[in-house]
Amino acid sequence: MSPMQMKTPKGTRDWAGEDITLREHVFDKIRSIFRLHGGAELDTPVFELKSILTDKYGEDAKLIYDLQDQGGELCALRYDLTVPFARWLAMSNVRQIKRYQIGKVYRRDQPAIARGRLREFYQCDFDYAGTFDLMVPDSEVLSVIVEVFEALRINVTIKLNHRCILDGMFAAVGVPQDQLRSISSAVDKLDKSPWEEVKKEMLQKGLAAEVVDKLGSYLLSSDISNASDIESTLSFIKSDEVLMANEDVKKGVQEMELLSQYLSAYDIATYVKFDLSLARGLDYYTGLIYEVIPESFSTVNGAALQVGSIAAGGRYDTLVGMFSRRDIPCVGISFGVDRILTILNARQNRVEDPKPKIDTWIIASDSSSLVEERMAIARELRQAYISVDFNPNASQKPRKQLEAADCVVVAVYLEEDTETAGGIRVKVLTLPEKNLDKATVVDREDLVDEVRKRLV
Amino acid sequence: MSPMQMKTPKGTRDWAGEDITLREHVFDKIRSIFRLHGGAELDTPVFELKSILTDKYGEDAKLIYDLQDQGGELCALRYDLTVPFARWLAMSNVRQIKRYQIGKVYRRDQPAIARGRLREFYQCDFDYAGTFDLMVPDSEVLSVIVEVFEALRINVTIKLNHRCILDGMFAAVGVPQDQLRSISSAVDKLDKSPWEEVKKEMLQKGLAAEVVDKLGSYLLSSDISNASDIESTLSFIKSDEVLMANEDVKKGVQEMELLSQYLSAYDIATYVKFDLSLARGLDYYTGLIYEVIPESFSTVNGAALQVGSIAAGGRYDTLVGMFSRRDIPCVGISFGVDRILTILNARQNRVEDPKPKIDTWIIASDSSSLVEERMAIARELRQAYISVDFNPNASQKPRKQLEAADCVVVAVYLEEDTETAGGIRVKVLTLPEKNLDKATVVDREDLVDEVRKRLV
16 A cells, blocks of 8 residues: 555546536537538647747746656647647648647646636637638637537627737837737736736836826726727727827727628627727737636626636737748637536536436346356447447346446346257346336347347 | 747657548547447546656656656656556546546657657557456457457457466566566567567576576477467466466466457457467556557568557556555556557558538629628528538639639529629539539528538
8 A cells, every 4th residue: 555645636637427428518519610610620749849839928938837858859738729730830831721629738827626727628729720801710710609609508708809909009008019918918917806906017017107097097998898899999999099099009990890890790799898908818919819708707897707718819920920931820719628617517507418328238147147148249239339238247136237237228138048049038128127027038130120129 | 930940849740631530530430339338438637646657667667758847746747548547446436437548648769650659649448447257357358459440440469468377487487576577578579579689688687597498488389389379378388287386377377268268259269369478568467468469460470560569458456456445456458549540541541431621612703702691601501500611812703712612512602683682692503513604593591401402
């Protein structure tokens, strides 16, 4: 008996039983939506060269898991599926693709398991890469988001912002160019922290008090509090001369107007809020950014804390160019499956009809265990794609064997019988009936057909 | 433009295109067999506490990938799926289960990519845990192996041995008790290296020359060369008084006799060879062990080198006990998917009928790009579970748009038309016909039905 710690590493977990059944159900739903859009699957290694991950994640880079240097290359566990996708695009000849990937990613964050925040967690990513008409891929990605949550029956709000508008606003109030990402990262905390804290962080980062206050006047404006629809926020921006004097803001506004049109075409405009305080922590976004908040947690200000966003993404037009001479503009979405499962579990919205693990169960009379006959019949049924099992402790009494047959549809009951050819009488019983006297005798060669008939 | 290396880490690869399609096809086949046997899925973290992996893998432990110590627990990437399964069993209340797991494992080995040997590779494991009648679970696991390779249409030979017979033989010829595993590991190389090299390794490990020679007389015996069927090898052992004087050998022989009976019941005896030189490198096996060799590579002595085994496993009755006070006997099999794919690719036995990525393609006349109408129709079709796409460069000419519609079944063609209600005339064309004049006009509200009809 060893004194070792019996646990999974901090922030990780095993998946088994109903949990993995529900998870696979969610993966299937998401995968089927991705395929309705023509998504092609990609799978990349769990770790990448450390250099691939460097300078992609801003302040979050400290959360990257490194592999130990055991001689050879320096590697790190992937932090998301986006950077590996961009690396793959840069290495391949592909210039346009809708790709999806479902896989685990790794962040040395403070885990909060009850809220579905782990260090090893699944992401389901859909990304649309290629040089295309403005906002056409972006609006399709947003329609993917809506379709996924419609399929999962989770009511959501998609909070949108545009990096050009955000950065233009920062520039317009006087944030120095080299502090854009650092201040953006502070603003991103507004959904979890009160303004006073965010303000303090900005001051600590060296921003002048008057710049912070001007920024606050936009971010906290009552005209757009709690995130308004696209039209209202656009009106607010367009009525502000300081903002509209900035070229980046102007460009972002044009794109948001086009997007608004396309969201109406997709009939998904009602899902969307335009939130000027949405910033997203990651460095690589260049245009539209978005976060998906489950509706029941997003009504009261600050309550989004409970689960946080359950999907997030945006446009990143220069990430592939960090890996290769040729840029490929991309836009994508990443679904956080663990948090989605937390919601489905909390709502007891579990898979209603878990499939029986096994269709058929083979038992035998007390007089003999007939193990080899069970094996022969099991092989035959499985060859007919009928799932089947028997108790490997063959000598148990038949009634006890039958009791173990939970979630089973048909029982096959074997008895020794000198009058039957082959010496074995075969009976079939459809459960939940467990009275063996009610079992029907069938010919050995009709068994597979008889079982199949009872399973339909 | 950065000078960074554009590659995946040594011994790892991306999966995309036809490769991942074939791989998912193989996973589906394997998973369906596992489920026919009542297998339940398990998923464990990619890394484990280092202490969990310690003292499980014998000489191969040097191949384990460690995570860097960044403060907190010492962790390592999983080396197989068996030890994590045993750790999970020890932590849970489950006392009997058939579990399967499909996942990546990690070994800092010398990669040989052409032969499907990588540092990150997939394993598909099926294990039968619980205290049951002798050899009943073991024979079922062997039937799983046969069914999987029948489903994949790969002819295989399953080489069997029994650790009790192997260790008994070692003891009978005079191998010291504390050298059993180390000598076993040398014997395991006999399929890749000539006897002279294996002999040298044993002598270097301090085994007396006469012990080595006695061992050689068994391992190289012409009576059982090239691995015989179970009956022949059992006869060879039973005719040898030195071996039969050993209690472990006797126990192993009894189990192999019972197994032989059960393999006949499953009608899979012809797949099996009993090979006294099969040893398996891992420490944790305690009974039956086996390796699966693809037939075309296994006829000539030594040629198995080309791909090596494509599945391997055995009985491990004490591994769970290394983690908990309560032992749970287990027996299982691990399929090496990468090597299986190497074979399928070499045989050009690829998926014959790759499904079209997309069923429907929406195009529009030159006069207007009708982007928003395409979006509205795309959303409608996807809601009806019909996969659909359109060129996001909307202003392309319709004939060019149609050319891009590879692997598509139905095209929806939109034209502006003042005489139609809504201003849009909708036409439908079943491909490969690409003459737009042959498209049929349909009412807007009949579109989904019409497309569905043409897809069936």
